[in-house]
Amino acid sequence: MSILEFPRVYFRGEVAWDPVTTNNYLVGQAPAAYDEIGCDSTLNSARVLSAAQVAGFRQAAINEVGSAGNWNPGGSYRCPFYNTYISGVDLGLGLDRTDAFATAPVGFTGMLVDCEPYGAFSSQLFFDDMSFGIQGGCRIYGKRIMRFNDRFVNFSANPSNNMIAGVASVMWQTGFAKDQGLQIDAFDSNVLQQLQTSMADPDVLGVMVRFVTYRTVYYNDASLTNTSSGPAATALQAQLNAGGFQPNPARSLLVGTVGLWRRGEVMTEASERALIATMATVPGQKPPTARGPVVATAFARATSKGIALDFSNTIPCSNRATDKFDLGTLTLTAADPPPAVAIATIATIDFSKYDRAAFEATSGIIDIPLDSGTINQLAGMNLAITAGGATYLQEDVLRAIPMLPNIYLNQGDSANLVVQVYERGVPASAGVTVTMSDMNATQANGVSLKTNSAGQVSFPLQSTTSEIIGWVFQTGENPTLPVGNAFTPLNFTYTYQRVLPAESDIAQLPPSWSNAYTYVLANWESMAPCMDNWLRLGDEQQVRSYASIIKTLTDPVNFENFRFMPVTRDMSNGQRTLLYNFLNSPYDATTSDSGAATSTANTASSARRSSAEKALPLTPIHQLSRAMRSGPTSD
Amino acid sequence: MIKVQWLAPESVADVQDRVQTAIDLEFGTLPPYLYAKMTILPGTNVPAMQRLNGIVGQEMIHMCLACNIMNAIGGTVGINAPKYPGPLPGSIGGGVIIHLLPFSQDAMAQGMAIEEPSEPIDPPTLMRGAAVDTAITIGEYYHLLDQALAALPSSAWLPNNHQIDDAQFFPGQIFAVNSYADAHRAITQIVSEGEGTPVSPSGQGSPLTFENELAHYYRFWEMQRNQVLVKDPNPVGYAWRGALGLDWSQVYPAIADPELHDFSNDSPAAQQVQVQCNAAYSALIDGLISAFRGGTGGLGLAVRAMFDLRMAAIKALATPLADGSVAGPAFIYTPTTSTGVLS
Numbered sequence: 017m018s019i020l021e022f023p024r025v026y027f028r029g030e031v032a033w034d035p036v037t038t039n040n041y042l043v044g045q046a047p048a049a050y051d052e053i054g055c056d057s058t059l060n061s062a063r064v065l066s067a068a069q070v071a072g073f074r075q076a077a078i079n080e081v082g083s084a085g086n087w088n089p090g091g092s093y094r095c096p097f098y099n100t101y102i103s104g105v106d107l108g109l110g111l112d113r114t115d116a117f118a119t120a121p122v123g124f125t126g127m128l129v130d131c132e133p134y135g136a137f138s139s140q141l142f143f144d145d146m147s148f149g150i151q152g153g154c155r156i157y158g159k160r161i162m163r164f165n166d167r168f169v170n171f172s173a174n175p176s177n178n179m180i181a182g183v184a185s186v187m188w189q190t191g192f193a194k195d196q197g198l199q200i201d202a203f204d205s206n207v208l209q210q211l212q213t214s215m216a217d218p219d220v221l222g223v224m225v226r227f228v229t230y231r232t233v234y235y236n237d238a239s240l241t242n243t244s245s246g247p248a249a250t251a252l253q254a255q256l257n258a259g260g261f262q263p264n265p266a267r268s269l270l271v272g273t274v275g276l277w278r279r280g281e282v283m284t285e286a287s288e289r290a291l292i293a294t295m296a297t298v299p300g301q302k303p304p305t306a307r308g309p310v311v312a313t314a315f316a317r318a319t320s321k322g323i324a325l326d327f328s329n330t331i332p333c334s335n336r337a338t339d340k341f342d343l344g345t346l347t348l349t350a351a352d353p354p355p356a357v358a359i360a361t362i363a364t365i366d367f368s369k370y371d372r373a374a375f376e377a378t379s380g381i382i383d384i385p386l387d388s389g390t391i392n393q394l395a396g397m398n399l400a401i402t403a404g405g406a407t408y409l410q411e412d413v414l415r416a417i418p419m420l421p422n423i424y425l426n427q428g429d430s431a432n433l434v435v436q437v438y439e440r441g442v443p444a445s446a447g448v449t450v451t452m453s454d455m456n457a458t459q460a461n462g463v464s465l466k467t468n469s470a471g472q473v474s475f476p477l478q479s480t481t482s483e484i485i486g487w488v489f490q491t492g493e494n495p496t497l498p499v500g501n502a503f504t505p506l507n508f509t510y511t512y513q514r515v516l517p518a519e520s521d522i523a524q525l526p527p528s529w530s531n532a533y534t535y536v537l538a539n540w541e542s543m544a545p546c547m548d549n550w551l552r553l554g555d556e557q558q559v560r561s562y563a564s565i566i567k568t569l570t571d572p573v574n575f576e577n578f579r580f581m582p583v584t585r586d587m588s589n590g591q592r593t594l595l596y597n598f599l600n601s602p603y604d605a606t607t608s609d610s611g612a613a614t615s616t617a618n619t620a621s622s623a624r625r626s627s628a629e630k631a632l633p634l635t636p637i638h639q640l641s642r643a644m645r646s647g648p649t650s651d
Numbered sequence: 652m653i654k655v656q657w658l659a660p661e662s663v664a665d666v667q668d669r670v671q672t673a674i675d676l677e678f679g680t681l682p683p684y685l686y687a688k689m690t691i692l693p694g695t696n697v698p699a700m701q702r703l704n705g706i707v708g709q710e711m712i713h714m715c716l717a718c719n720i721m722n723a724i725g726g727t728v729g730i731n732a733p734k735y736p737g738p739l740p741g742s743i744g745g746g747v748i749i750h751l752l753p754f755s756q757d758a759m760a761q762g763m764a765i766e767e768p769s770e771p772i773d774p775p776t777l778m779r780g781a782a783v784d785t786a787i788t789i790g791e792y793y794h795l796l797d798q799a800l801a802a803l804p805s806s807a808w809l810p811n812n813h814q815i816d817d818a819q820f821f822p823g824q825i826f827a828v829n830s831y832a833d834a835h836r837a838i839t840q841i842v843s844e845g846e847g848t849p850v851s852p853s854g855q856g857s858p859l860t861f862e863n864e865l866a867h868y869y870r871f872w873e874m875q876r877n878q879v880l881v882k883d884p885n886p887v888g889y890a891w892r893g894a895l896g897l898d899w900s901q902v903y904p905a906i907a908d909p910e911l912h913d914f915s916n917d918s919p920a921a922q923q924v925q926v927q928c929n930a931a932y933s934a935l936i937d938g939l940i941s942a943f944r945g946g947t948g949g950l951g952l953a954v955r956a957m958f959d960l961r962m963a964a965i966k967a968l969a970t971p972l973a974d975g976s977v978a979g980p981a982f983i984y985t986p987t988t989s990t991g992v993l994s
Contacts (some may be wrong), residue, residue, distance in 0.1 A: 030822070030823060032822040094783075096822060098822040098823030098824070119862050119863075120862060121862075121864065149861075150861060151879065152865065152879055152881040152882060153881070154861070155880050156884070201881075203882045204882070235818075236816070236817070236818035254704070254947050255947065255948060255949055255951060258947045258948030259948060259952060259955070259956065260951035260952035260956075261951045261954045261955040261958065262819065262949070262951040263819050265819070265822065267822065482903075548958075549954075549955065549958035550958065550962070551962075555953065561966070567653075
């Protein structure tokens with residue numbers, strides 16, 4: 017199962033990140049901020065309701081570039097791959113750089129949106145399609161069925177690259193279904209011919225793509241630190257104050273792998289055998305608790321040749337050039353489940369197998385040849401990675417993986433979340449206890465269910481109020497509760513549930529331009545200055561002239577689309593109703609208040625929704641890490 | 652095929668002049684390509700939109716790289732608005748007059764003529780006789796420009812002089828030019844993406860490897876034939892295969908060469924939207940000039956104006972003229988502020 021199977025296609029390159037970052041700030045934390053529960057832009061803790069406030073919000077966001085580390089208030093959300101190409105293939109005979117598919121460019125552009133705006137563990141890339149190779153040549157072309165979601169964020173992947181989130185690495189994954197637009201143009205490529213042949217296997221659902229992004233650079237300057245970025249921030253502020261469209265994308269390196277997606281495999285995150293991080297200290301470095309490097313969760317799978325280890329997100333970097341820490345010779349061990357204590361050495365992995373060159377060549381995947389007897393024997397044993405007396409990775413035998421990593425609900429909706437339990441990388445049997453609990457709460461008891469014969473449980477989700485919850489899933493009878501500060505995205509599986517407010521009171525408002533602007537468009541216009549490129553949200557006539565396009569782009573049926581609006585997915589049903597009522601209403605020049613620019617709280621005042629005064633959210637533990645993403649903090 | 656004139660430079664100023672011609676050439680391709688792209692009805696002809704988006708983006712990049720070369724050798728970047736219909740800047744012989752044509756086979760053929768290399772590869776189903784001509788193509792112009800830049804003394808190169816890189820736009824594709832090596836890289840990129848002509852006797856830049864995006868000439872050719880060019884095991888290695896799926900009827904009823912149209916007989920709305928188009932186009936030019944002369948707003952001002960032009964064009968194409976047709980932007984430079992500058 018999975019990309020660790022043969023054949024594999026490796027790719028590497030770079031990606032630019034261009035999200036708007038002003039919604040990273042909690043209300044009260046900065047003048048221009050965001051209420052992530054109410055989905056409201058705020059200026060000096062007040063909701064943005066007028067054009068004057070929109071202008072004030074935008075200026076405050078610019079000011080925050082220098083004062084609060086807001087590195088991209090003028091972003092477009094767009095995140096393209098560039099300089100990305102097929103770096104090699106493996107048919108089971110080792111790395112091959114001569115296949116006809118090698119060097120083909122990889123094309124991808126996604127919209128980066130955090131399900132939980134303040135947080136750092138729920139990023140998503142919404143997109144329409146992905147292309148490996150070009151039309152007319154060797155190519156895999158996939159149509160999106162599910163956005164990319166990030167998981168296994170390692171905020172100690174490169175402590176040397178200490179500019180904002182430059183320290184982090186992240187794993188992304190999705191699948192492309194063979195019966196939903198996947199196209200493989202093999203021509204003379206052996207690897208594509210094999211992939212194409214594999215599609216005939218009813219157990220194969222399509223192809224899976226997994227990639228890891230790392231060594232993020234901000235302000236296009238790989239030498240910056242949080243304490244040396246002042247001049248760059250000042251220059252960006254000057255650009256933003258000059259007007260125009262002024263994005264400031266960050267950039268990361270990436271390595272990835274394309275392989276088979278088999279039935280029973282969760283599309284959105286790695287579900288092979290998980291060797292989770294023990295948080296052991298790398299020799300000579302600070303411990304992870306002091307932001308020292310972390311040897312992060314890896315994945316393993318038996319292949320026809322031995323065992324494959326996915327170390328794409330595992331070995332931390334020792335410098336900004338992304339050289340890997342030399343941990344010495346690693347040992348792959350296997351042990352019978354407790355109470356047995358015997359530990360067998362399966363293989364050793366010297367540094368040349370996991371150094372930077374090896375990492376870049378095979379996207380971090382390490383193949384260890386084994387005889388078939390050993391391969392079979394390992395199926396029931398617990399794996400670990402050790403070196404120099406330290407155990408860096410230890411197998412987590414039972415893993416409860418949600419089918420959806422990030423869920424958007426409208427207040428009042430009902431939903432069920434299916435969680436698949438794996439035992440050493442294969443679907444578990446019936447009777448395994450799975451506990452779902454809120455990663456923030458102090459609750460001592462979660463919701464526990466037992467798996468069915470398919471190894472699945474289905475948790476009903478409530479959405480009676482607008483909120484954001486991070487659900488954590490644990491197996492066994494004695495889960496860690498409350499999860500609290502024990503949470504790490506490296507080892508825990510989780511789902512973010514975002515419930516957008518109903519705002520039925522807004523839906524009931526008269527569909528005037530004033531109301532549409534005040535309660536729907538002002539929020540959007542303030543947070544996303546890039547919208548000025550496509551549509552002036554404060555211009556009634558222009559908004560009306562784009563009515564059909566706006567309705568298409570904001571239609572929930574198009575939620576997964578690259579061009580869905582607003583990009584943040586933060587429009588409530590009540591807002592959508594009011595907006596559509598306005599767009600469907602006839603234009604009356606005699607009564608129209610085309611100046612959203614002069615929009616005041618006139619009609620709005622009597623109808624101002626209660627949510628305008630709602631309490632500010634508390635700061636849960638999972639939000640604290642946002643400081644890693646924005647902020648002029650010290651190194 | 653567009654033929655351009657090359658006069659051997661005798662000074663740094665002469666080389667700067669040849670670079671300015673390159674800038675003009677690159678900029679001159681944008682209005683006709685944009686006009687064709689903008690006149691496609693929304694939601695239709697997706698394969699053509701994809702190809703034209705790619706081509707237009709690369710032409711913008713080429714122009715930026717040429718501007719970086721100009722600044723690197725101490726010149727002053729000019730952004731000179733061409734006239735349509737008219738010859739492409741720097742072209743000679745009067746062979747090809749460039750028009751602003753709505754999306755059509757003629758428009759695609761015009762694109763081929765602009766981008767045509769000296770030795771296009773002919774897939775087996777379309778063999779043609781090789782043209783014999785002593786004049787040079789745009790690709791050959793760049794080859795000679797590259798040689799001229801190589802011959803400049805090191806003192807002619809000014810590092811970090813108003814360079815625009817990929818910090819904001821076109822990641823990985825725009826880079827600073829601080830030396831001849833950078834300029835050579837830029838020219839190689841321009842030629843390989845445009846004509847795809849080999850830029851050296853060794854054949855570097857072969858256009859039909861299918862390992863990278865096809866050169867513009869071949870993408871225009873696909874659209875003109877409404878067929879897909881694919882890799883093939885025949886002796887040449889490439890063939891026409893299958894329909895591209897273009898529908899030439901799915902275009903706005905747009906007139907050609909709106910600059911020649913007398914809008915005085917059309918509605919005030921039609922006139923007004925042309926003013927808006929020209930204002931945005933002029934702001935785009937002013938923004939580019941400012942950016943490549945070190946203006947604070949960088950390329951962001953020009954890019955915003957480009958989006959304004961797009962919005963005005965959408966409006967123009969939805970505003971009927973007196974005869975029921977419509978007009979896209981005429982691409983006429985009309986400075987609207989006292990700060991507007993022409994080179």
